[in-house]
Amino acid sequence: MAQDGSATLHLLGEKDSIVWSGTQAISAGSEQLLTFAVPSIEAGCNYDFAVFDEVGKIWFARGVEVAIGNRGVTEMAQPSGQNDSGALSASGGVTARAAVKMAAPMAMAAASATLPQTWIGNGPRIGIWQGAGAAERVRLSLRYPGLYRVTASELAAAAGWSESQVVAAIGNYRVALSCQGVPVAWLADGDAMVFYGAAATTQYAPENVYWVEFGEGLAMGSIELPPPEEGVANTSFADSVTFQGSDYLARVTYGTLTNAPFVAFSGVILSGASVSHSFNLPSCAAGAWSGSVTVRLLSYREKRDNAAHNVEISLGGELLGETSWLGEQYHEATFPFDSALLNNGLAVLKLRNAAARTAGVSDDDTRFICVAISFNYQREYRLDNGSLRCNGGDGDLIEVSGVASDKPFVLDVTAPQAPLVVTGAELGRSVGSDTTLIRFANSDSGRTFQIVDSWDGLLLPAVRGAGKPLWLETAAASLQHITLIPPVAWYGGFREALAPLAAYRNSHGMRATVIDVEEVYNTYSHGLVDPLAIRSLAAALQPSGLKYLLLVGSAAFDFKHERLTVGDYSAWLMPTLVVGQSFLEGNGMVVPLDAALGDIDNDGKPEVAVGRIPAANPAAAAVVVNKTIAYETGRRWRKPLAVVADWDNSDERFYRFGRSAGRIEQPLRRAGRSYKRFDLGNSSGGEKVRNNDVLPMLRSGASIFHFFGHTNEQNLGDTRPRFLSNAHISAANWQDPMIAIIPACRANRWQGLTATATFMPYGLFAAGTGFAAGIGSTGNILGREGEELAVEFYAALCQDGTRLGEAMLQATQATADTIPAERLLSVSLVGDPALMAAMPVAQGTIILIR
Structure with a gap:
């Protein structure tokens, strides 16, 4: 790609x-x-x-x-x-x-119109420094490997440094460049730094980050490779190209593996079906040669653990072979091929599901998807868009065509962090034509070179200054409530949307602040997107008083922004940890574990309450902020609770949901909390109970809506028609948002393709109705597990002054030894974890008369 x-x-x-x-x-x-x-x-x-x-x-x-x-x-x-x-x-x-x-997308205005945007975000490439003093260092963000250039004026603007000081420092190599704590060699080009940037290799980070600061710089070395007079030129070199599927977010359900990308080529391939893909191999060499193709395929977790898979692979109409495996796997297979199977560099690859469908199984458990396809092939030594990354061959001479300028540049990037400037290279002409070549010696077939036609074609990183965060200062060490927003450079407006909530918390005696999550990455993960950096923040500040951590931002599992990026409906804006969750009857999925980010000692029992507003844009986040403040200022926690129990059902879906509802009545009665209980009764009772009983109560006002029963992404209740669904969340049915507690399967799966398509997030973002916050599973959970968690939750909630996240934290700690972590920690709080959910303790002066 x-x-x-x-x-x-x-x-x-x-x-x-x-x-x-x-x-x-x-x-x-x-x-x-x-x-x-x-x-x-x-x-x-x-x-x-x-x-x-x-x-x-x-x-x-x-x-x-x-x-x-x-x-x-x-x-x-x-x-x-x-x-x-x-x-x-x-x-x-x-x-x-x-x-x-x-029409191709235009690059950001700050970049050259002929170069791709090499960073994440819709903000300017150069972030102008707004701090009180100068920045301590500058971060350079980039997505793709290649040769990059950053100027003194850009560094000065991003850091608040003196431009003349930066120019002098560059000229004397008094600027240090590093990546992940390792020094990186660079080259001075007048008032600019030129360096070789590599792509990020970690699971969660879409960008790599390089750091610039004043200090002893590491200058690039050089290697002299003049072309031999009687050299044998390589006609091509062995290259590889990977085409990552990106038009299908395939991993939102059915699969439990976390070691495979979460995007793929469109289409689940069923038994007997075939899918063909065509790819143009860049600068594919002519003539006869042998290459190989690698397919990366993913099968799901099916009802039969040993479901058989068999796939035939064809190229150019010729069968290359087949590959087989059992059960759920991220499966890789490689096949050799001859260049005659290509058509002028066009590869037409066909995948056929050759496995016979299993008799008596409702779902086709032979199904699979294609995640990525890689080709190892012979490539011409020719610049493509003014650039080429190539390897040496068997001959002792490399001749690269496609040169348009008289100042091409060659680097040996075999060691990416210590590249060498190739000297002695010469311009020449190919025999019998006017084609300009750049020629240099091939001293080692294992070396890798980066060649550019001119400095004008160098890539441009995003440039932003970074100072010491205020929240690390001693005065800020006693923070109780932190809201983390997506990087402002990625998507502006979130700080303004969340500021009223922080101001409200501060006005009520809770020390709160809003933090750009990029500051957290800069402090704990060398600038890379990493959910463990968020856990490190919690661990650092929890001993001095941090209780509540509110994450803001959507997070569909497209970590590298292959399919969804900033501005899309459910982009990876605020990271989380993920885990595979296996359930009954072949059900399985990868689920987010926000609660684990508050588990500072990694013992499965979180110490900091974590909530999330899974908003894809600031406007959606603002809706939740307004609901949160209105819930508390309206003292809606005084309203009665609505407790609804699904019918007990039969066969494998049987569970005594009425008993579950009865168990949470006990702490409510002891605490004197007002509530109403509703039982659906039978398979057809949902509509009657909804219209005659529950909706009238919700219309009159409720503090909490609690549901015990069978659920999925958009429906509550195993009745026909359904008891409650997205369509019922409207201002016509109720106008005062409440808290939703649904300890059941998938009703809170905000990591899906569209967060607002799932019941609980749908209600969270619905203005003038719905929910102010909610607690529910982002995956699957057993009935008894949801029941035990709810019992502990209400035992904690029925204490004076209890906030929503606090009650959830106590319930999680109490059940951590009996519920598997992949199910317990998948129960996620959406909304502010500091939301007051029980009678607050009165503030005042106590006068004691003896």
Whole structure:
């Protein structure tokens, strides 16, 4: 996949099933025409196509006619929110080709219009320093490997430093560059620093971070490699390219593995089905050579642990082989191939599910998805967009074509943190043509080189200053409530949305602040996105008084921002820990463990109460802030509770939910809390109880809505019709938001594709109705486990002055030895953990008369 995006063309079949898919890189900048070779389409016939573009929008082209030698254009439907025009044309022949014309995304204004955006975020590339004094250091954020350049003026602006001082320091190598605490060599280029940047390799981080500060710098060394006079030039080199599927967030359910990417190519491949993908191998070498292709496939956790999988792999219409495995696996298989199976560098790969469907099983447990495909192939020594990263070959001479300037530059990047400037390289001409070459010796076939045509084509990192955080100062060490917001440089506006909540907490005697989570990364994880940095923050401040940690930001499991990025509906804005959760009957999924971020000693019993507002934008977060303050100022904790029990059901779904409701009545009665209990009674009782009893009570006002029973992402109750669903959360049904407590399966799965599609988050973000906060599982939980957790929760809640997170913390600690951590800690609090949920202790003067 290219550095800045890809576009996928789908040939559609009946009911818009995907018959064939092709993916190509798309570069930031000007409009581009992408050409796909679509197999098995015939001249004179009409076909339906769909295009998934680089920002995740889909365009449809219906009834495209294929004509030999004709490039008629059919207008495509515009995706929602898109202003760019799109068209699709097709031409026929022995191999018909469909061409997709679309506008590439423009890079940020601060960057060159011809270069891709190499950092995460919708803020400016250069963050102007706003601190009282100068910054201590500057962070350089980048996504992709390559040669980067940062100027003295950019560093000065980002840090509040004197530009002349920075220029002098660069000239004398008095600027230190490091990455993850390791010094990195760099090269002075006038008033700029040039360095080789590598991509982040950790699980959770979409960007790598380099640090600049005043100090002894490490200058790049050099290696002299003049071309030999009688050298044997390598015609090509062994390269590899990986195409990561990114148009399908496949890992939101059914799978328990955390060692595989959470994005994949579209489509679950069922028994007997085939899917084809087309890829253009960059600068693919001509001639006869051998390569290999590696497919990375993922099977789900099925009802049968030993479900058999068998996949046939074909390239260019020829079967390469098959691979087999049992059960749930992230499976990798490699096959050799001959270059004759490619068509001018175009690889058409076909995956066929050759496993026979299991008889008597309702779901096809032979199914799998394709996560990524890698090719090892021979690549020409040719600059692509002014750049090439290459290896040496068997010959002693490297000649690179595609040179357009008279000042190309070569680095030996075999050791990425200590690159060497290659000296002695010469410009020349290829025999019998006017093509300009850069020529240098190949001293070792194991070396790696980075070649650029000129400094104008160097990549640009994001540049931001960093100082010592105020919350680390002694005066701030007694913080009780911290709100963490997504990096301001990623998405602005969250600080303003959350400021009223911090002000409200402070006005009521709770020491609270809002912190940009990037400050936490800078302090505890060398700047990299890492949920363990958040745990380190909790561990550092809990001994001095930290009780409540509120995380703000959505977090679908696209850690690297392959499919969803800043501004999308459920992007990875605020990280969490994840774990695979296995359940009954083949059910399994990966779930977030926000509660584990408050477990400062990693004993399974959190010490800091953690909550989350899983908002994808500041406006959604502001809705929750307003609800939180209104709940407390309206003293809604005085209202009665609504306790609802599902019917007990039968067979494997049997559970005595009425008994569960009875057990939580006991602490409520002892504490004198007013409540009403409702039982659904039977499989058809949901609608009657909802309309006649529960909704009228909620309309009159409730402090807590509690539900015991069967649930899924959008429905409560195992009745027909359902007892309660998203459609019932409206101002017409109730207007005063309450707290929702649903210790059941998946009703709080905010990590899904769209947080607002799940019952509890849907109610959280619904303005003028719904919930002010909630507690529920982001995955699955057993009935008895939800019951025990709820009993302990209400025992803690029925104490004067108890806040929601405090009660949840006590309940978690009390049940940690009996409920497995992957289920217990998946029970997540959405909303402010400091929300007052029980009668506050009166403040005043006590006069004692004897």
